[in-house]
Amino acid sequence: MNSDPCARIKYVFRGTGLLLGSIEGYVSRNAINPDGRSYLDLAQAYLHHDWATTVNAYWSPLYAWLLALTLGVARPSLRSEFPVVHALNVALFFVSLAAFEFFWSGLMEVRKSADDVHTTGGLPETVLWSLGYPFFIWLSVGSLVSMINPDLVVMTLVLLIAGVLIRIHGSGDSVWHLHFLLGLLLGIGYLTKAVMFPAGFLFVATTSRNQPKTRWLQPIVVALVFLVVCSPQIIVLSRAKGRLTFADTGRLAYAWYTYHLPVRNWQGSPTSGTPVHPTRKLYEHPTVFEFNGPIHGSYPPWQDPSYWNEGMRPVFNSLQMARHVRQDLTEILGTILQPRYWICGMLLILFVAAPRESLRAIGRQWFLIVPALLVMAMYAVTFVTFRYFPPWVLLLWSAFLAGVRLRGHLGNSWMYRVLAIILAGLLLAATAYGTYGQARHGRGDDATPEYETAEALAKVGVRSGTKVAAIGFDNDAHWAYLGGFNVIAEIGSDDACAFWSAPLAERDKVLSEFARTGANAVIANGGSGVKNTMGTSLELLQRCTRDAQGWTPIPGTRNLVYMIR
Numbered sequence: 001m002n003s004d005p006c007a008r009i010k011y012v013f014r015g016t017g018l019l020l021g022s023i024e025g026y027v028s029r030n031a032i033n034p035d036g037r038s039y040l041d042l043a044q045a046y047l048h049h050d051w052a053t054t055v056n057a058y059w060s061p062l063y064a065w066l067l068a069l070t071l072g073v074a075r076p077s078l079r080s081e082f083p084v085v086h087a088l089n090v091a092l093f094f095v096s097l098a099a100f101e102f103f104w105s106g107l108m109e110v111r112k113s114a115d116d117v118h119t120t121g122g123l124p125e126t127v128l129w130s131l132g133y134p135f136f137i138w139l140s141v142g143s144l145v146s147m148i149n150p151d152l153v154v155m156t157l158v159l160l161i162a163g164v165l166i167r168i169h170g171s172g173d174s175v176w177h178l179h180f181l182l183g184l185l186l187g188i189g190y191l192t193k194a195v196m197f198p199a200g201f202l203f204v205a206t207t208s209r210n211q212p213k214t215r216w217l218q219p220i221v222v223a224l225v226f227l228v229v230c231s232p233q234i235i236v237l238s239r240a241k242g243r244l245t246f247a248d249t250g251r252l253a254y255a256w257y258t259y260h261l262p263v264r265n266w267q268g269s270p271t272s273g274t275p276v277h278p279t280r281k282l283y284e285h286p287t288v289f290e291f292n293g294p295i296h297g298s299y300p301p302w303q304d305p306s307y308w309n310e311g312m313r314p315v316f317n318s319l320q321m322a323r324h325v326r327q328d329l330t331e332i333l334g335t336i337l338q339p340r341y342w343i344c345g346m347l348l349i350l351f352v353a354a355p356r357e358s359l360r361a362i363g364r365q366w367f368l369i370v371p372a373l374l375v376m377a378m379y380a381v382t383f384v385t386f387r388y389f390p391p392w393v394l395l396l397w398s399a400f401l402a403g404v405r406l407r408g409h410l411g412n413s414w415m416y417r418v419l420a421i422i423l424a425g426l427l428l429a430a431t432a433y434g435t436y437g438q439a440r441h442g443r444g445d446d447a448t449p450e451y452e453t454a455e456a457l458a459k460v461g462v463r464s465g466t467k468v469a470a471i472g473f474d475n476d477a478h479w480a481y482l483g484g485f486n487v488i489a490e491i492g493s494d495d496a497c498a499f500w501s502a503p504l505a506e507r508d509k510v511l512s513e514f515a516r517t518g519a520n521a522v523i524a525n526g527g528s529g530v531k532n533t534m535g536t537s538l539e540l541l542q543r544c545t546r547d548a549q550g551w552t553p554i555p556g557t558r559n560l561v562y563m564i565r
Contacts, residue, residue, distance in 0.1 A: 187229020
């Protein structure tokens, strides 16, 4: 039996993390979101060797590869596909636990070798493990495990990158294998999410060390390996777009969220640019859009937003930009300063810390702090949401905890152990309570209604591969993916009620427009799908949708189908 108290602490939190992550994965097993559906469409394109569809300047490829591998091996049924994908996420979380231990153990080793930790005194190592591990669990289980997207993979890679960086800076020798490994991880990071390309150069810049003979050679080696891994993807995207690009994700997020341009069905304007190949407006009121083009997938406008929004270039407005950045920075600060009981604990530690010694020791972790802050700044000019920030928040707090130096001989004080136990208990309890709340009250992104719609459509003769039109689903027509349908035209949820309240003759004109697009059926949202991510309430759709002539209720749902002959 290992008598090392840190080893026992790791076993406890490792087991707790595995348990909480598995339960979260089970509770969210039917959860789906528009981003996840697009990644699944990409995975299907890989499985069906539809190579043209896999070239995508908005969604990065690595997570789609993992999905394709999982689905290709498991070959799940309609109702088991989302649970199988969530099982993949749980497995990825297990890998993330190992990455955290790699990162944190490296941080502890470097901290031990610091000259001042023995003279001034830092937090006991058992306290650091008891604080860091549950904070990581709280950050990852609550916001990453349930989401079908690459954010959990990003968390894992950032922890591995940080762990390698720590070992590079903590070694007295030129550890070239670590530089090669760092470049490889940075390249894989770019293939996981576009933001990791500029972030990669930030990490490259941190590898320079005070060794005159190799000071500049080390970052050059890391950069070369990084670019070798990135180059194939950049070349493919640049050839497809006819311009040099590593991704269009940040450019579009900047346009959408700084200047409030339409995320879907952008038609251009003098201040936003001219679309190269926009979706086509077929009818004014209710507004009907058609997108039966070269993009294959269950919902083409979100399958490759970079295609439909090619040409989106808003005119720069400094005031608009400043307002957006200020709002985002406020939100980012709020993200860093939560949960509140964690901040209270950190303030208590800071209160008894030796200011100068702590600031000096925290500053030695600059290679963790600087990239984290600069990545957050990049998000501030594009789009901010909590799930983007767990790895970067963890890097900031890890530098703080590792750098704290205590006054006098408080390093062995029982206060810190009690504080660590309290904070660990609160973090784990909050994580468990969040999962319990989902299990008891349900999730707005639960796909059970989508299963029923897809199965019922197959029973009434809408076969896989059929082109269909949609009314009131926006970006949430997940039944289309499950049934293998291709939505090629739509009326958005904001105009759905206008369609149902229009005179019969006008509704017939709209249905005729749908027929001209090549759609074989029209599916209307009666308010029984997943929660609308664009903001329209399902209750509103329930009130305004009506069972009209020619429309057939879809069994087991409130939705309707109109067959086009």
